[in-house]
Amino acid sequence: MRHDEMIGKVQALTRLPGRAPAERATQAVLTTPAERLPSGLAGHMTAQLPRELADSVRQSADTSGERFDLATFAGRIAGRAGTDEDMALREAAAVLEVLDAAIAPELMDHVAGALPADIRELLPAGRAAEGSD
Template identity: 45%
Template sequence: MQHDHFIGQIQARARLSSRGEAERATRSVLETLGERIPEGLADNLAAQLPTEVGEHLRRTEVYGGYGSGERFDRDEFVARVSSRSGFDGPQAAFAARAVCEVVDEATQGTVMGKVVEALPDDVQSLVVAGSTGQMHG
């Protein structure tokens, strides 16, 4: 999948008003995902995406220099996406779902399946297509 098509898909699915918002959503979600999953897995996923998109997975020094494989829950995931993107919580959660759906399609689901397995259940519910993204409790 080419970069322009990828960003266009994000813009349409996340119902964003501009390509700039779609770029921001993509960067915000993938940088956060890159912090949450193991570095090797982030590299594998990045290698299957358009170069400009994949690089966001490798930028993991933003929050305290923890790098990759950091443990945090769904609320923290959404908070980081929100902080980076400027979107409110619900919009950040919606953008996360849209970005992960497009990433899944762009990689034919191969690596994204491993990414989902590396995430805790509450974060999986946020990023897996077909789930509501709501917390059950």
């Protein structure tokens, strides 16, 4: 999926007022799981993203494998996106839905499996049930 298409889908799902907030939300959300995922998995995910999104996410992959829960996840996204935690969770669900369509299904299976149950709840319904802590 191309960069413009991803941002457009995120904007539509979140009903953000423009492309800039959708871009900011997308970057914030993609960066945060990259910190949580094992480094190899974060690298594989980044490799399937458009270059414009992959560049900033790659920087977070350096600190990958960090363990944190949904509250920390929401707080980090809110801080990066300049929003509150409730909006951060809505943005996260939208970006993860778009990510699910943008990367290979097998890779998304691995991403889902590497996330704890509370964060996995933000994934599209079919993915949220997959994986284990």
